[in-house]
Amino acid sequence: MSYLPFALAVWIFVVGLYGVVTSRNLIHLAVCLSVMQSSTYVLLLSIGYLSGGTAPIFADVPKGTRAVDPVVQALALTDVVVSVTVLALLLALAIQVQKHSETLDPDELRTMHG
């Protein structure tokens, strides 16, 4: 009866969301978004975990070895790489915002036009 890993995923998600809502800086906001995103890795890998299971790689292991779910691992692995490039895109947008309006504070951005 252990829900701790799932509770951890919820906690990471909510903490990241708190950061996004209270953010005063677009770079901080982008990092908080990636914190939120990393909660999905914890959740996915926790769901696929099997007590005593090995990695789903069957090189040099005896037949019938219990292994964890490979599907959630595949989802997490592609997303780790892709999310970095998306973060880079957000940071590039932040650079452009700074150049055009000389501020990174989302609250100040709202009142600016042109």
Added chain:
Amino acid sequence: MSRPHRLGLFAVSAAGLTALLLWGVAGLPDFGHYRGPYGFVLNASAPGERHVTNVVAAVVFDYRGFDTLGEEFILFASVMGVALLLRDVRDGAGRRGDAMRSDAVRLVGLGFAGVLLLTGLYVVAHGYLTPGGGFQGGVVVAAAFVLVYLAGEYRGYRRLTPIVVMDVSEGSGAGGYAVIGIVSLLLGSAFLHNFGPLGTGGTLAAGGSIAFLNVATALEVTAAFVLLFTEFLEELSAVRAGARS
């Protein structure tokens, strides 16, 4: 809405969301008691069906290959977005020489770059046998190029990573993945369905088209990360040049 109001509203809704999420995860199977069935089916059948030993790679490049195609294009689109956003405003200013003056750092850095490149290529090549694959190996290969820069060889780094070559590699990595899928169609099976000889299990010549998709992904990921790094680096040197003038 003022900031205190917004925070108050967030506190209420976050409490509700947390309760909802906790209630949701409480209904999941206990940690460590994965019920399947997909993982069990794949673990049991993939090594026999595809002659590969890394089932994660088989999922990424075969059973869920279509999903990876989508991921590849997210990668492609965001790197193109970064290039569009950052290249637009730069006018080639800020070219600079090597800042690093230490011969020891340069020697060790360049020495390790070769080792890292080899490690990356190994991780890519054995991706469907042992832990690794195009995504992980691609990042390691890109890190080898970055190490050349960190060793103080800015000119060497730029010579090794011409933007045109990286642009073309990135495009052909993403496009090549789709083309391999179309080859499956031409051979009369479903899009991205595995084709080609499955080879002997546990050797490099195994897995059929998994190997091609693996290489296409490695090309895409390497070029994407090198391009991202180069774009931000050029941005930095443009900013520094602006600060000096």
